Amino acid sequence: xxxxxxxxxxxxxxxxxxxxxxxxxxxxxxxxxxxxxxxxxxxxxxxxxxxxxxxxxxxxxxxxxxxxxxxxxxxxxxxxxxxxxxxxxxxxxxxxxxxxxxxxxxxxxxx
Amino acid sequence: xxxxxxxxxxxxxxxxxxxxxxxxxxxxxxxxxxxxxxxxxxxxxxxxxxxxxxxxxxxxxxxxxxxxxxxxxxxxxxxxxxxxxxxxxxxxxxxxxxxxxxxxxxxxxxx
Numbered sequence: 001x002x003x004x005x006x007x008x009x010x011x012x013x014x015x016x017x018x019x020x021x022x023x024x025x026x027x028x029x030x031x032x033x034x035x036x037x038x039x040x041x042x043x044x045x046x047x048x049x050x051x052x053x054x055x056x057x058x059x060x061x062x063x064x065x066x067x068x069x070x071x072x073x074x075x076x077x078x079x080x081x082x083x084x085x086x087x088x089x090x091x092x093x094x095x096x097x098x099x100x101x102x103x104x105x106x107x108x109x110x111x
Numbered sequence: 112x113x114x115x116x117x118x119x120x121x122x123x124x125x126x127x128x129x130x131x132x133x134x135x136x137x138x139x140x141x142x143x144x145x146x147x148x149x150x151x152x153x154x155x156x157x158x159x160x161x162x163x164x165x166x167x168x169x170x171x172x173x174x175x176x177x178x179x180x181x182x183x184x185x186x187x188x189x190x191x192x193x194x195x196x197x198x199x200x201x202x203x204x205x206x207x208x209x210x211x212x213x214x215x216x217x218x219x220x221x222x
Contacts, residue, residue, distance in 0.1 A: 009151070033210065042115075042201050042213030043154070088153065096161065096207060098144060098169065103153035 003027070004091050006102030013079055014110055021074040021105045023089035030094050032065055032072045037086040079109045114138070117202050117214035124192045124221045132187040132217050134202030140212070142205050143185040145169075145177060147198040148216075154201065160185055192221045
């Protein structure tokens with residue numbers, strides 16, 4: 001079973017601070033996805049990264065896929081209270097095999 | 112609105128009772144999945160289906176059964192509920208090469 005280790009598990013920061021969430025594995029993934037989940041709702045896709053070394057930006061969020069396609073990071077610049085939620089990374093081992101999820105990072109941004 | 116619909120949203124069961132969770136999608140997706148989400152454990156795959164009439168075991172299949180008699184529906188059954196099955200259950204679907212669309216979850220408590 002391929003595992004994704006996500007860190008930190010919890011993060012509480014002040015509005016305006018920057019933060020980085022990490023997702024690491026010893027296995028190679030064909031692609032990696034980041035989801036955000038609000039209380040009482042299912043996860044919603046933020047981004048998919050496919051190519052080793054790829055960097056994608058979504059407003060204040062920057063996603064990076066490691067060169068070896070074994071790790072990824074999510075960086076948030078100038079965090080806002082609206083960024084509060086559970087962030088999940090998920091890796092696609094290959095083809096049509098199911099996604100493997102990390103355990104999530106619960107982010108709290110305090111105004 | 113197109114998407115994934117889960118019913119019921121909440122349920123309380125007594126130990127030993129049985130129930131069926133229904134997942135319905137109207138996007139003509141081929142693949143459907145059942146996950147459970149527990150605090151600090153992320154999303155763990157229970158069973159999945161790659162098409163009508165097919166099912167396969169995921170990471171934590173014991174105590175659950177599934178059926179995919181119609182393409183749009185994926186049923187998750189608990190034959191004899193146990194307190195360890197207290198969790199939030201999420202259904203997801205996707206087409207080949209696309210991202211997952213999740214339902215809003217079923218919160219199940221077994222007492």
